[in-house]
Structures are given as C-alpha cells and as structure tokens.
Amino acid sequence: MPTFVAMKWTFSSSHRADTVTAEVRTSAQDFSSDSISHAIIARAARGVKTWYQHNQGAVDAFGRVLDPKDSAQEMAHDARKAGVELAGLLTKNKWSQVSLDAGAHTFEVAEGLALAAYRYTRLLGKKAKDAWTLAEIHVVGLTDAESKRLTTLMAAVTEARDLINTPVLDLTAEDLAARAEELGQEYGFKVTVLNQAKIESLKMGGLLGVNKGSVDPATFSILEYSPSNAVNSAPYVLVGKGVVYDTGGLSLKPSNSMDTMKCDMSGAAAVIGTLCAVAGQGLPIHVIGLIPATDNRPGGNAITPGDVITISDGTTVEVLNTDAEGRLILADALHYAKKYKPQLVIDLATLTGAAARAIGPNATVAMGNAGREVWEQLQTSAANTHERLVEFPFWDEYNDLLKSEIADLKNIGGAEAGAITAGKFLEHFTDYPYVHLDIAGPAFLDSPWGYYGKGGTGVGVRLLTDFLTHAAS
Ligand code: BES
Numbered sequence: 009m010p011t012f013v014a015m016k017w018t019f020s021s022s023h024r025a026d027t028v029t030a031e032v033r034t035s036a037q038d039f040s041s042d043s044i045s046h047a048i049i050a051r052a053a054r055g056v057k058t059w060y061q062h063n064q065g066a067v068d069a070f071g072r073v074l075d076p077k078d079s080a081q082e083m084a085h086d087a088r089k090a091g092v093e094l095a096g097l098l099t100k101n102k103w104s105q106v107s108l109d110a111g112a113h114t115f116e117v118a119e120g121l122a123l124a125a126y127r128y129t130r131l132l133g134k135k136a137k138d139a140w141t142l143a144e145i146h147v148v149g150l151t152d153a154e155s156k157r158l159t160t161l162m163a164a165v166t167e168a169r170d171l172i173n174t175p176v177l178d179l180t181a182e183d184l185a186a187r188a189e190e191l192g193q194e195y196g197f198k199v200t201v202l203n204q205a206k207i208e209s210l211k212m213g214g215l216l217g218v219n220k221g222s223v224d225p226a227t228f229s230i231l232e233y234s235p236s237n238a239v240n241s242a243p244y245v246l247v248g249k250g251v252v253y254d255t256g257g258l259s260l261k262p263s264n265s266m267d268t269m270k271c272d273m274s275g276a277a278a279v280i281g282t283l284c285a286v287a288g289q290g291l292p293i294h295v296i297g298l299i300p301a302t303d304n305r306p307g308g309n310a311i312t313p314g315d316v317i318t319i320s321d322g323t324t325v326e327v328l329n330t331d332a333e334g335r336l337i338l339a340d341a342l343h344y345a346k347k348y349k350p351q352l353v354i355d356l357a358t359l360t361g362a363a364a365r366a367i368g369p370n371a372t373v374a375m376g377n378a379g380r381e382v383w384e385q386l387q388t389s390a391a392n393t394h395e396r397l398v399e400f401p402f403w404d405e406y407n408d409l410l411k412s413e414i415a416d417l418k419n420i421g422g423a424e425a426g427a428i429t430a431g432k433f434l435e436h437f438t439d440y441p442y443v444h445l446d447i448a449g450p451a452f453l454d455s456p457w458g459y460y461g462k463g464g465t466g467v468g469v470r471l472l473t474d475f476l477t478h479a480a481s
Pocket residue numbers: 254272329331332333334358359360361362364420421426448449
C-alpha cells in the first residue's frame with residue numbers, strides 16, 4: 009500500500025496581513041477598503057458581480073458581493089460557488105495562501121474553496137513540486153468549534169477522494185481495508201477486517217463469487233464508532249460498495265467504459281469518509297460502516313453468466329451478467345447488517361449506469377422504504393449540502409423483473425428501470441428501514457461540475473455527515 013498523505017487544510021482563525029486577502033460582503037458598501045467598495049459598486053452598476061481583484065500595493069485583495077437569496081440553503085450554495093471561483097483565481101495566479109473574511113458566510117466560502125482546490129498529486133512525482141497547490145487557508149471570524157468542524161469535514165472528504173482516485177494497482181481490497189484501519193486510528197473509530205478465510209466461514213457467496221475471478225483476496229471491513237454518550241441505542245449502519253476495480257468480469261466492459269472503474273469503491277470511500285467526519289467531531293451517535301471489497305475480474309476461475317451462487321442468507325442468485333456484481337457483494341453486507349438490529353441502514357454504491365444515464369452527475373438516485381420522516385430529513389441534508397437526491401419509485405411490481413426459473417433471484421432485471429431493479433434486488437436482503445443511494449452519476453467526474461474538478465468527488469460524505477449531525481442532536 010502506498011503512503012497516503014492527504015492534502016489537509018487547517019482553517020486557522022487568524023488574519024494574515026502578508027497573504028492575498030479575499031473578502032465577501034452582502035453589500036458593496038461594506039468592504040474594509042473604500043477603494044474596493046467603490047470599484048465593486050461601479051462594476052455592479054454594469055452588472056458585473058464576479059470577484060474583483062484590487063492591487064493594494066503590498067498584497068493583492070479580492071472582493072465579492074453575495075446577493076441575497078430566498079433561503080439559507082441557496083445562500084450557502086452561492087457562497088460555496090464564490091469559494092470555487094476564488095480557487096480558480098488563486099490557481100491562475102499560483103497563490104498558495106489566502107486570508108479569507110466572508111462574514112457570516114466564511115464557513116461556506118472556505119468550504120467551496122477547499123473542495124475546488126483539491127488535487128490528487130501523489131503520483132505526480134517531481135511534477136507535484138512544481139504544481140500549484142493551495143497550502144494555507146486562513147479564515148477570519150469562525151469560532152474555534154466551526155474551524156474544527158470545517159477542518160475535520162474537509163479532511164474527511166479529502167480522504168474519500170484520495171481513496172477513489174487511487175488506481176487499483178495501489179489499492180487492492182486488502183489495501184482499502186488497511187487504509188480504513190489507519191484512518192480508524194487517526195480519527196477514533198474501531199475497524200475489524202474479516203479476511204478471506206473468515207468470509208468463507210460466513211459463507212458470503214456474493215462476495216466470494218465476485219472474487220473468484222481475482223488473484224487478490226476479498227475483505228469485509230467493519231467500522232464502528234460507538235461513543236459512550238450516543239443518543240441512539242439502535243445504530244445507524246452505512247454500507248459501501250467496495251469494488252476496487254470493475255472490469256465487468258467475464259461480461260467484460262468495453263475499454264471506454266472501463267477506464268474510470270477504479271471509482272467503483274466510491275460508496276466504500278463515502279462510508280469511510282463519513283466515519284472520519286463523525287468520529288473526528290465526536291458526534292454523540294452510534295454508527296457502523298460495512299464494506300465488502302474485492303476487484304471484479306475475468307480470471308481463470310471467474311463466475312460465468314449462468315452460474316448460480318448462494319448469498320450468506322441462503323438466497324440463490326442466477327448470475328446472468330457478471331458486470332452486475334455490486335449487488336452481489338452488497339447482498340452479503342445487507343444480510344450481515346441485520347445482526348445489529350439497526351434503526352436505519354443506508355447503502356451507497358456506484359451501482360448502475362442506468363442511474364447515471366437518468367440524471368447525470370447532478371444528483372444521487374435514491375430509493376427506499378424507511379418512511380417519510382427519514383426521507384424528509386435526508387432531503388433537508390441534501391439541500392443543506394447541495395448533494396442532491398432524486399427519489400425513484402420503489403414499488404414491489406419491480407420485483408417481478410428479478411424472477412429466475414432456476415434460482416430465487418436473477419441478478420439483472422431487464423432493459424428498463426435498471427437503477428430500480430438493482431435497488432429492489434438489494435431490498436431482498438434487508439429486514440430494517442432501508443435507503444439505497446446509487447451514486448454512479450456524481451461519484452466520479454469526467455469534467456468539472458459543481459464544487460469539484462475531474463475525478464472522485466467524495467459525494468455522500470457531506471450529505472451523511474449532515475444527516476447524522478441532525479440525528480445526533
Ligand atoms: N460499476 C458499474 C456501474 C457504473 C457505471 C458505475 C458507470 C459508475 C459509472 C456496475 O457494476 C455495472 O456495471 N452495472 C451494470 C449493471 C447491468 C449489467 C445490469 C450496468 O449499469 O451496466
């Protein structure tokens with residue numbers, strides 16, 4: 009396993025007179041320097057509201073007005089977008105430090121700035137030294153608690169993104185589990201890794217079946233954060249798809265759909281990142297993360313289209329397409345989750361191309377049976393974080409598409425409603441309130457979108473951290 013050195017920012021609450029400064033105000037009159045105020049008012053009169061750059065001699069200064077919005081959530085989104093634009097300006101000028109003062113919106117502007125400034129540089133070697141990175145973000149006006157929360161949250165998202173961006177050569181299932189253990193040490197949660205022998209003894213036929221075409225062993229990681237002051241007795245369980253690379257197996261993917269498939273453990277990365285954020289902040293909530301992990305390859309012993317495998321709960325599954333592997337490994341994990349008698353289970357998975365085709369990178373496809381109250385809280389968290397959710401139907405009629413002649417289920421539905429039949433397949437292995445999040449669209453970007461550049465986004469970390477923060481209060 010490589011040494012992971014995540015890009016980390018400490019959002020220290022200190023003004024630095026010697027760095028580039030960036031100020032955000034909701035009124036053009038309110039900037040600290042009159043010359044900036046006047047220039048911004050003049051630009052606003054011409055309809056220009058982007059960042060204004062002012063050279064004050066010693067250091068460069070930026071100013072930006074944020075227009076009022078109808079809701080705090082839209083305001084927060086605009087503030088983050090201002091941070092994203094600021095990252096662009098700092099990049100262009102190769103400035104590696106900034107002192108930021110955005111009044112009541114400092115948290116969100118800094119958040120947008122950090123999310124957009126993220127780079128995956130580990131493999132660049134010497135080039136990394138020359139490449140621009142934003143090293144220091146100084147913020148003015150955050151409380152110590154806010155600085156700590158922002159520092160932990162951004163570190164957690166960064167850990168998730170680094171895992172996603174790491175190629176499979178450096179991140180086998182065992183490496184992923186080992187990294188989860190390291191992060192558990194660092195952020196304060198317990199990690200137990202079940203090895204191949206243990207997975208065999210538990211008869212996890214989904215995980216073992218997918219792993220048969222691989223030369224690397226599978227792992228099943230259990231992450232647990234159980235503080236003594238937890239407000240909940242029944243835990244929240246998060247399950248993350250950990251396919252460290254998806255070739256499709258014998259139902260091989262064409263190269264142009266395969267080349268980004270190191271991202272197929274984005275669900276696992278989101279679960280690990282969320283545990284980092286929750287434990288790192290010491291939230292009073294009992295949370296468990298389950299990560300079944302393997303690569304999906306067409307090796308000599310690979311399962312074939314037509315094989316029948318048996319999941320750990322005894323369900324037999326006719327595998328008609330080995331590229332529908334995520335649901336096979338998740339089935340074992342969802343069955344395993346039953347033993348915790350959880351109050352809610354949420355899985356995150358880059359599960360179907362159908363989800364990505366339906367709504368693109370703009371949002372996560374969500375479905376489930378956990379009831380309106382959970383759904384509404386999730387939607388509030390989605391709006392708070394701009395990690396948007398679109399609810400798909402979850403009607404039992406879709407189960408008809410999964411009937412097999414020779415087994416209890418088949419692993420593909422048909423040409424239609426592919427994201428939903430995948431979700432219904434998973435629901436078969438649950439006996440608790442359940443939400444399925446198909447993050448195939450937003451998990452990994454081919455071109456910049458929202459707060460993110462190309463590559464892994466860590467989608468799910470900010471959403472679930474917000475959700476669990478509410479659940480803990
Ligand atoms: N990992 C893929 C889904 C995926 C596609 C993730 C695009 C991210 C971006 C998944 O394992 C898969 O291949 N699903 C198949 C299912 C089909 C065979 C029923 C798909 O969506 O084509």
